[in-house]
Amino acid sequence: MNGLSEWLRLTVRRDGKKHFMEFHRGVVQNRELVTEDGITYSPMHVVGDTENRGTEVHFMPDITIFGNVEFHYDILAKRMRELSFLNNGVRIRLTDQRDGKEDDFAFIGGVKGFVEYINKAKQVLHPNVFHAIGEKDNVTVEVAMQWNDSYNESVLCFTNNIPQRDGGTHLTGLRAAMTRVLNKYITDHDIAKKAKIETSGDDMREGLSCVLSVKVPEPNSARRRRQAGVVGSACAG
Numbered sequence: 001m002n003g004l005s006e007w008l009r010l011t012v013r014r015d016g017k018k019h020f021m022e023f024h025r026g027v028v029q030n031r032e033l034v035t036e037d038g039i040t041y042s043p044m045h046v047v048g049d050t051e052n053r054g055t056e057v058h059f060m061p062d063i064t065i066f067g068n069v070e071f072h073y074d075i076l077a078k079r080m081r082e083l084s085f086l087n088n089g090v091r092i093r094l095t096d097q098r099d100g101k102e103d104d105f106a107f108i109g110g111v112k113g114f115v116e117y118i119n120k121a122k123q124v125l126h127p128n129v130f131h132a133i134g135e136k137d138n139v140t141v142e143v144a145m146q147w148n149d150s151y152n153e154s155v156l157c158f159t160n161n162i163p164q165r166d167g168g169t170h171l172t173g174l175r176a177a178m179t180r181v182l183n184k185y186i187t188d189h190d191i192a193k194k195a196k197i198e199t200s201g202d203d204m205r206e207g208l209s210c211v212l213s214v215k216v217p218e219p220n221s222a223r224r225r226r227q228a229g230v231v232g233s234a235c236a237g
Helices: 073-086 110-118 168-188 191-195 201-205 221-236
Strands: 005-014 017-024 034-036 039-041 045-049 054-061 092-095 102-105 130-136 139-147 154-159 208-215
Touching: 073 092, 073 102, 073 110, 073 154, 110 139, 110 154, 110 208, 154 168, 168 201, 168 208
Parallel strands: 154 208
Antiparallel strands: 005 017, 005 054, 017 045, 034 039, 092 102, 130 139, 139 208
């Protein structure tokens, strides 16, 4: 965000102190250099005392990078709604100071509540949302799913709250786990022989609404290549 902003003002309230730092096009303003034990760094200025905690960021997108800068309320509202579901218990208020429009996002239920929201205008095939959470190699995977009477598959994948537009390796791992579980159930109960039909993963995903959230401590390219297996193991397990 800082590198794409004309200016950015950062306020941090922590340990009873209010800290402030300002940037112009990525460059620190009123920078102070401090050297301790042979290490030189630039601390945030202490501008006062406070009893509150939290971080506040104000920024202006750089018009030389983006050209026309215009905020679309509906796009921001959609993103705030996602973050409210993905961070259960967090309240987010969105205010448009251009016309006074305002929304509060304080959804409960996490990814399970997210799926219920997606299906609220649809005819669901079962009342309960399937929900599971697992962890492997310090990667936490949380998934919720519910089927409706449509023929469309709707799967939303997130990594550290960031949406994966094409699903990525997370979706690959989820689909592999679902297909594996379906085939195992069919084999264990001799359904294929009795019904004399063949099934595929696509059959299982018709009408599926699903939210998959993966939390990775330190994401990098090497870890992302392994996450398909992690997601598949966590979901199937």
